[in-house]
Amino acid sequence: MNVEEYISSGILEAYVLSDLSDQEMREVQCMSHIYPEIQEELTRIEESLEFFAMQGKMQTPDFMKERIMTAIAETEQEGEAPKPEEKTAKLRSLDEQEPSRGGRSMLLVAAGIALLLISSYTAFQWVQGASENERLQAKIESQKGKLKSQGADLITSSKSLKELRSELEDKKERLAFVSKEGTSKIALNGVPGHEGSRVTMYYDKLTAESYCEINQLEELSDDQQYQLWAIVDGKPISMSVFSIDENKQDWMKMEDIANVQTFAITIEPYGGVESPTLENMVVAGNV
């Protein structure tokens, strides 16, 4: 079949508008499974139409929302409810802490707060576990009470919704990276003399991507910094030089390095050094 001709015949535009007979609809569906170009073109057409409609927005009168939500509340959904999968489970539990239809912004704030409160480290610990979702859900449940009182404070605090959103985006990204298949979690434990220090690396061997999560590191004097090393084929490669201060970032994206065997952090003079000073090692962990 000539795919180009098929695409330029206009049948795909008609398909997107459901403007075909059932048989033709099935034919296009079938073609789109066989030819990726057809699938791509379909997606482009759908996006164009969506974009087009967005250009032609008209403001819905305010009273419509209540009218429609009331009508929906009286309507049973048809078909079987899906089994709660991971994503729905998480999102639904966020939803349940929102007792009224308070509108989207309240929901966003609540979702943002929930994710911020269940702060990174603990959340990720659970995500590692097998029954991660139940635990996450249970934790969210237990945060409900706190949320209600803290919610108001947070909303009026200096943090704008926009900032909350961007933080939430970050958290979502983190969660996605640490929980995806292929990401290994490497605990960098304190070496003798630095027993209290702890750092966690998240490393995807396939893509060589890695993130560093600072769990506990002591503050250093002004002329010193921490330096993170990746040991590849027995040779140290410097990944990052950083300080711990009140604005410290506890989560950093690292340069992609393949075939890492060990991650280690040393204390070095400010600005870092070419090769690590082994006796100044703080934490280390094998991949």
Added chain:
Amino acid sequence: MKIEEEELVAGLKSGADWAISYLYEHYSDALYGVAYRICPPEENAQDILQDAFVKIWKNIRKYDPKKGRLYTWMVNILRNTAIDRLRKEKKSINVEIQNDGADVYSLNNLYDKQKPEHIGVLEMLDKLDEGVKETAVYIYIKGFTQQEVSEELALPLGTVKTRARIALRELRKYFDLK
């Protein structure tokens, strides 16, 4: 926060309030615009929007993402609802076409010239060849099927299909979509 479509659909299928609320906030204005352009005046568009949202909610579990994007599925429900309504209003769609369908310039009544984004649509349409513009208005704005346009304008169906396609291609170019 942008909720991924996949999450939104899962939320809707499980009957979550936040999901329908998000859906409304995100899509009601776009869908309302489509409803209004197919079947004005505003009172009609409001009824259509409500009926369509109820149908979307009721049938969301039948929506299969493999067959297309959520918006496409929704707008097709809305379009069918609007066209049914139009048929009832006007007895038959042909009467509607004869009444004002041929006048593509009535577009000016359907878009609000005060709104920059609406001006974009009007300008884009004006850049199209007359024949392509006419077809695009019927199909993408007034919600007619290709067959109906072919009959109304006495054009071969193939020509209508080609023009519908050119119009979308130009749209992408004009708005700099890939």
